[in-house]
Amino acid sequence: xxxxxxxxxxxxxxxxxxxxxxxxxxxxTAASLGLGATGASTIAHALETKPRVPxxxxxxxxxTCCSESFIRSAHPLVKDVILSMISLDYxxxxxxxxxxxxxxxxxxxxxxxxxxxxxxxxxxxxxxxDGMYCIDGGRPFVERLKWMAADAAAVLAWGSCASWGCVQAxxxxxxxxxxxxxxxxxxxxxKVPGCPPxxxxxxxxxxxxxxxxxxxxxxxxxxxxxxxxxxxxDKCYRRGHFDAGQFVESWDDDGARKGxxxxxxxxxxxxxxxxxxTVRWNNGVSFPIQSxxxxxxxxxxxxxxxxxxxxxxxxxxxxxxxxxxxxxxxxAAGVVGTAVAVHAGxxxxxxxxxxxxxxxxxxxxxx
Amino acid sequence: xxxQTPNGFSLDNSGKRIVVDxxxxxxxxxxVEVNVDEANVIRNAVxxxxxxxxxxxxxxxxxxxxxxxxxxxxxxxCTGTHALTSVRTVENALGIxxxxxxxxxxxxxxxxxxxHDHIVHFYHxxxxxxxxxxxxxxxxxxxxxxxxxxxxxxxxxSPGYFKDLQGRLKKFVESGQLGPFKNGYWGHPAYKLxxxxxxxxxxxxxxxxxFQKEMVKIHTIYGGKNPHPNWLVGGVPCAINIDQxxxxxxxxMERLNLVSDIIDRMVVFTEQVYLPDLQAIAxxxxxxxxxxxxxxxxxxxxGDVPEHANDYSSASLKLPRGAILNGNLKExxxxxxxxxxxxxxxxxxxxxxxxxxxRGLHPWDGVTEPHYELxxxxxxxxxxxxxxxxxxxxxxxxxxxxKGHAMEVGPLARWxxxxxxxxxxxTEPTNKLxxxxxxxxxxxxxxxxxxxxxxxxxxxxxxxxxxxxxKLVTNIKNxxxxxxxxxKWSPETWPKEAKGVGFTEAPRGALGHWIKIKDTKIDNxxxxxxxxxxxxxxxxxxxxxxxxxxxxxxxxxxPTQPLExxxxxHSFDPxxxxxxxxxxxxxQDMAKVTVR
Numbered sequence: 001x002x003x004x005x006x007x008x009x010x011x012x013x014x015x016x017x018x019x020x021x022x023x024x025x026x027x028x029t030a031a032s033l034g035l036g037a038t039g040a041s042t043i044a045h046a047l048e049t050k051p052r053v054p055x056x057x058x059x060x061x062x063x064t065c066c067s068e069s070f071i072r073s074a075h076p077l078v079k080d081v082i083l084s085m086i087s088l089d090y091x092x093x094x095x096x097x098x099x100x101x102x103x104x105x106x107x108x109x110x111x112x113x114x115x116x117x118x119x120x121x122x123x124x125x126x127x128x129x130d131g132m133y134c135i136d137g138g139r140p141f142v143e144r145l146k147w148m149a150a151d152a153a154a155v156l157a158w159g160s161c162a163s164w165g166c167v168q169a170x171x172x173x174x175x176x177x178x179x180x181x182x183x184x185x186x187x188x189x190x191k192v193p194g195c196p197p198x199x200x201x202x203x204x205x206x207x208x209x210x211x212x213x214x215x216x217x218x219x220x221x222x223x224x225x226x227x228x229x230x231x232x233x234d235k236c237y238r239r240g241h242f243d244a245g246q247f248v249e250s251w252d253d254d255g256a257r258k259g260x261x262x263x264x265x266x267x268x269x270x271x272x273x274x275x276x277x278t279v280r281w282n283n284g285v286s287f288p289i290q291s292x293x294x295x296x297x298x299x300x301x302x303x304x305x306x307x308x309x310x311x312x313x314x315x316x317x318x319x320x321x322x323x324x325x326x327x328x329x330x331x332a333a334g335v336v337g338t339a340v341a342v343h344a345g346x347x348x349x350x351x352x353x354x355x356x357x358x359x360x361x362x363x364x365x366x367x
Numbered sequence: 368x369x370x371q372t373p374n375g376f377s378l379d380n381s382g383k384r385i386v387v388d389x390x391x392x393x394x395x396x397x398x399v400e401v402n403v404d405e406a407n408v409i410r411n412a413v414x415x416x417x418x419x420x421x422x423x424x425x426x427x428x429x430x431x432x433x434x435x436x437x438x439x440x441x442x443x444x445c446t447g448t449h450a451l452t453s454v455r456t457v458e459n460a461l462g463i464x465x466x467x468x469x470x471x472x473x474x475x476x477x478x479x480x481x482x483h484d485h486i487v488h489f490y491h492x493x494x495x496x497x498x499x500x501x502x503x504x505x506x507x508x509x510x511x512x513x514x515x516x517x518x519x520x521x522x523x524x525s526p527g528y529f530k531d532l533q534g535r536l537k538k539f540v541e542s543g544q545l546g547p548f549k550n551g552y553w554g555h556p557a558y559k560l561x562x563x564x565x566x567x568x569x570x571x572x573x574x575x576x577x578f579q580k581e582m583v584k585i586h587t588i589y590g591g592k593n594p595h596p597n598w599l600v601g602g603v604p605c606a607i608n609i610d611q612x613x614x615x616x617x618x619x620m621e622r623l624n625l626v627s628d629i630i631d632r633m634v635v636f637t638e639q640v641y642l643p644d645l646q647a648i649a650x651x652x653x654x655x656x657x658x659x660x661x662x663x664x665x666x667x668x669x670g671d672v673p674e675h676a677n678d679y680s681s682a683s684l685k686l687p688r689g690a691i692l693n694g695n696l697k698e699x700x701x702x703x704x705x706x707x708x709x710x711x712x713x714x715x716x717x718x719x720x721x722x723x724x725x726r727g728l729h730p731w732d733g734v735t736e737p738h739y740e741l742x743x744x745x746x747x748x749x750x751x752x753x754x755x756x757x758x759x760x761x762x763x764x765x766x767x768x769x770k771g772h773a774m775e776v777g778p779l780a781r782w783x784x785x786x787x788x789x790x791x792x793x794t795e796p797t798n799k800l801x802x803x804x805x806x807x808x809x810x811x812x813x814x815x816x817x818x819x820x821x822x823x824x825x826x827x828x829x830x831x832x833x834x835x836x837x838k839l840v841t842n843i844k845n846x847x848x849x850x851x852x853x854x855k856w857s858p859e860t861w862p863k864e865a866k867g868v869g870f871t872e873a874p875r876g877a878l879g880h881w882i883k884i885k886d887t888k889i890d891n892x893x894x895x896x897x898x899x900x901x902x903x904x905x906x907x908x909x910x911x912x913x914x915x916x917x918x919x920x921x922x923x924x925x926p927t928q929p930l931e932x933x934x935x936x937h938s939f940d941p942x943x944x945x946x947x948x949x950x951x952x953x954x955q956d957m958a959k960v961t962v963r
Contacts, residue, residue: 051544063441063442063444064395064444065444067443069443071576071579071580072580072593077576086546089547093391093492094492095391095547096500096551099388129739130750132739133737135396135417135418137388138388138747170425172424172425196443196595251599256606256617258616259613281592282580285587285588286588286591287592289591291587291596291604292591292597293590293599307429307433308432309433
């Protein structure tokens with residue numbers, strides 16, 4: 001281990017954290033990743049032997065909600081991520097340096113850590129107006145992005161902006177904002193969509209890469225399977241009310257107070273792939289449906305143009321259960337099986353229709 | 368060449384030009400250029416917003432009930448405040464009233480944002496302008512403990528605590544991987560704190576980072592997530608149920624307890640950590656009273672935090688409303704957001720075109736067509752800007768003006784208006800702080816004053832949280848469970864055409880949204896946001912905005928290290944994603960926007 005490069009384990013031991021606490025941390029991390037006991041020892045080994053990975057976090061057109069979400073992480077705490085797990089050498093939102101001193105870090109990282117740093121991207125590049133709808137250091141952000149991506153080991157697309165385009169790419173997309181995989185074509189990209197993504201999902205993705213030295217398994221859209229392979233509806237605690245035909249019919253009605261299903265209020269849970277109903281938000285306190293509002297589908301490609309948000313999903317093309325909720329409501333007891341069958345069908349359709357060109361399965365060893 | 372601006376500032380761009388791009392520790396993208404004279408004093412300042420997203424163009428033709436979600440994505444730092452402004456705007460246009468509980472819950476969410484945003488701003492975006500992290504390495508932990516215990520009852524203050532922290536910091540620095548502290552301005556002569564104060568501040572930087580994630584749980588409970596909780600036109604989406612079947616799926620006793628517990632902790636953190644730190648830091652910087660800019664002249668506040676649901680009159684608003692001109696605190700002007708001659712935006716120095724750029728336009732009648740071009744004296748090229756030409760168009764921000772005046776908005780503006788109105792909520796804590804620091808009231812008009820007003824306001828907001836949470840519980844106790852009014856939820860109940868305006872005080876200052884609704888769809892939507900006021904470029908008369916004014920006259924110890932510049936800019940808590948927006952004029956073909 002060269003001078004100036006320490007492992008996570010060395011760092012925390014010096015900070016007076018006991019071996020026992022360290023093991024506990026690894027177990028918790030493994031549990032949060034669904035890895036079990038073997039996972040914990042793998043994590044422990046990885047953290048004891050690897051130096052901190054340099055991370056460059058760039059911002060394009062965005063609202064900074066991804067950064068804000070990231071600092072909400074409860075496990076691990078973001079201070080431990082920054083001080084002990086990664087080396088967050090550039091992040092315009094929190095870094096001490098500005099102007100030339102900030103720019104120097106980019107040049108330095110490209111040279112010193114060529115092919116070894118992770119590029120995390122929040123927001124996306126606009127292409128209209130020669131890219132000058134987003135200017136960084138006097139130049140188009142899109143150029144800076146491509147320049148930093150060229151020497152990165154891997155790229156993280158934080159949030160729906162970097163992954164899909166999000167709000168500035170909603171029709172008519174006046175700046176021609178594009179997801180980053182349209183301008184970075186020769187690097188493995190992990191998409192972590194959501195507006196924003198869940199904090200612990202973000203830190204888990206970083207910890208996973210740090211721990212195992214590879215990218216997580218990705219689905220065909222480039223998202224980590226561990227967090228994005230199931231719909232919110234599949235694991236929603238209100239699912240029982242959907243199956244029983246018990247729906248909120250109007251805001252603050254009796255059904256709303258009893259926590260009935262929000263499908264008729266426009267909930268996008270049935271078409272949204274995310275971990276909200278399992279991991280939940282802000283250390284598991286709640287998630288949109290639990291607090292009475294339907295899911296707006298913020299981790300899905302093009303969700304802004306699948307509205308209005310309060311129209312029930314029968315108006316959305318890829319959802320195939322038009323009018324069924326009313327029928328279910330009429331004959332509550334007997335329809336559970338039907339609902340499940342319909343859902344299975346929807347899943348197949350969804351898979352076929354969401355496949356994107358040039359964005360195939362990056363596989364588990366992309367990094 | 369020297370210029371005198373109509374609003375009383377002397378500009379001279381003949382000296383050495385210094386460029387700061389990117390300005391970091393802000394939301395969004397900002398570039399600043401200044402000229403310094405031979406003594407390295409700033410004599411000219413140019414603020415350039417360097418991003419544009421076009422959210423309001425995107426809103427055209429959409430369902431007004433969805434607008435809160437789109438406008439909320441204008442900014443994820445002041446998350447929720449645009450959404451709140453938006454639901455108020457739509458409710459104003461359609462004549463929708465909200466239940467008392469919804470007003471209390473909205474106020475609790477807005478005040479939770481204030482406390483969160485102000486604390487994160489102070490510790491994570493602004494502190495490194497005052498605190499030298501490297502100097503903390505040479506602090507004596509025992510003396511640090513004594514300092515901490517002398518100013519606060521906060522329990523994390525033992526010598527051992529500071530020694531452990533210093534050890535962690537030391538090893539971090541020695542690792543050579545400095546992360547976000549890399550290339551900072553450590554050792555810069557504009558840092559004035561002794562090592563012990565620096566160490567204490569670093570400890571609180573980390574504690575605040577831990578605690579901020581707890582505060583936002585209030586949004587998670589009432590809005591389902593944070594950042595970007597959910598809102599609802601006509602009330603709030605969370606239903607209340609404390610006795611009946613299914614109460615576990617709604618706002619119930621357990622949820623109310625959780626909110627209440629977090630509020631208690633927010634009050635304690637603000638009063639035992641934030642305020643003592645602010646006061647300790649200020650005591651070492653009270654000779655550095657630069658950065659006042661417009662604050663001693665023109666300030667503007669729209670007011671916020673209605674005591675009573677649906678009453679947005681000055682009498683109901685707990686945050687003050689009004690405008691002050693030319694530093695005359697004896698007269699506070701009424702503000703009317705529907706008056707076409709009050710709030711107007713100009714684009715002569717912005718990358719947009721108007722049919723007649725000599726005129727300012729009220730948001731309801733605004734026109735925006737992006738038009739990116741550099742002035743004839745700019746250095747570099749259109750895709751590689753080396754130096755901006757401020758005599759031409761130079762920013763993605765428009766220039767909003769109130770009755771033609773450039774105004775400062777934000778916590779300091781609010782506190783000055785409240786102070787001028789003689790409201791004890793604002794005069795008493797301000798006078799106490801000034802007395803404790805031994806500085807005159809004019810010291811408020813400075814970078815430090817802006818930073819201090821934010822801390823005082825955080826304390827005020829923490830107590831408002833407690834007040835409105837109690838009010839909510841009392842109302843529930845009295846049998847009122849209503850959280851939403853759905854009588855006009857259905858678009859069939861709406862008039863064929865409607866227009867409305869809604870406002871809040873965002874943490875960064877006065878925020879207004881204007882809407883026109885036609886055939887149940889958004890016909891026009893416009894936001895005039897705090898950083899557009901503060902970071903605005905010049906107007907046709909040559910008035911400079913608050914950022915530019917605040918930088919003038921500041922001496923720089925070393926022009927290659929822009930610490931003094933970012934210190935003053937950060938005191939405004941800039942939010943560029945908020946400020947760079949656009950409205951589409953009636954019938955504009957979007958193809959026009961898709962240029963080149």
